Amino acid sequence: MILGRRHPRMPKGVTARLDRRDQPLAAAELTDGSWAVVAAGALVVVGAGGVQDRHPWHEVEHGSWDGDAREFTVTWVDGRVSPLVLTTADDEVADFTAVLRERVQSSVVHTESMDTPGGAFVRVNIRRDEAGQLFSQLTAQGALRGDAAERELIDDLERRARAAVGLAT
Structure with a gap:
């Protein structure tokens, strides 16, 4: 039974x-x-x-x-x-x-993460919303420096995560 x-x-x-x-x-x-x-x-x-x-x-x-x-x-x-x-x-x-x-x-389809040179931990989750649409979601733990080099690293991380599931980069 x-x-x-x-x-x-x-x-x-x-x-x-x-x-x-x-x-x-x-x-x-x-x-x-x-x-x-x-x-x-x-x-x-x-x-x-x-x-x-x-x-x-x-x-x-x-x-x-x-x-x-x-x-x-x-x-x-x-x-x-x-x-x-x-x-x-x-x-x-x-x-x-x-x-x-x-x-x-x-709701989490794919995840990529990294530690930034400034010591923050950044994660990109590709998630599915209620309608079934995929989107990227960035979260950071710790302080971000906000400089151009750090932004480029984070943008590259998001591009990799999006590309991994076929989303536009």
């Missing part, structure tokens, strides 16, 4: 507020009574009043679980946007976190 994944049962009133494209692959109840839903195209936070947040997977940089606080923190590719902290109603989040990780990873 093959057992399927156990999904927490969302209240019908909450499920009814989801858009047709956002049918749950996994979900976690939050302490405020809303639900974090992993859908094929996005992370959705929905409550009795409707959708509160919706974030396509290509916007997500990273997710981390703090079991002591029962908090799942989502950080964004755009570091200027504050992380989303989801406080779960219980510790039964293994399915939720695993499926969330899989959805983020599925």
Whole structure:
């Protein structure tokens, strides 16, 4: 006998507020009574009043679980946007976190990275958006010098990443 994944049962009133494209692959109840839903195209936070947040997977940089606080923190590719902290109603989040990780990873098609001479780490991800279109996404950890030589290295890195998947360079 093959057992399927156990999904927490969302209240019908909450499920009814989801858009047709956002049918749950996994979900976690939050302490405020809303639900974090992993859908094929996005992370959705929905409550009795409707959708509160919706974030396509290509916007997500990273997710981390703090079991002591029962908090799942989502950080964004755009570091200027504050992380989303989801406080779960219980510790039964293994399915939720695993499926969330899989959805983020599925949006990444190809990656190239390098350390710049100034010490910053630069990564180019080729990602797929909700419509299936590929695009390049650059992130940097550490300070960039911003000079012409560094810009040329980063531009070359992006050209290589785009060429690897057949995107225009």
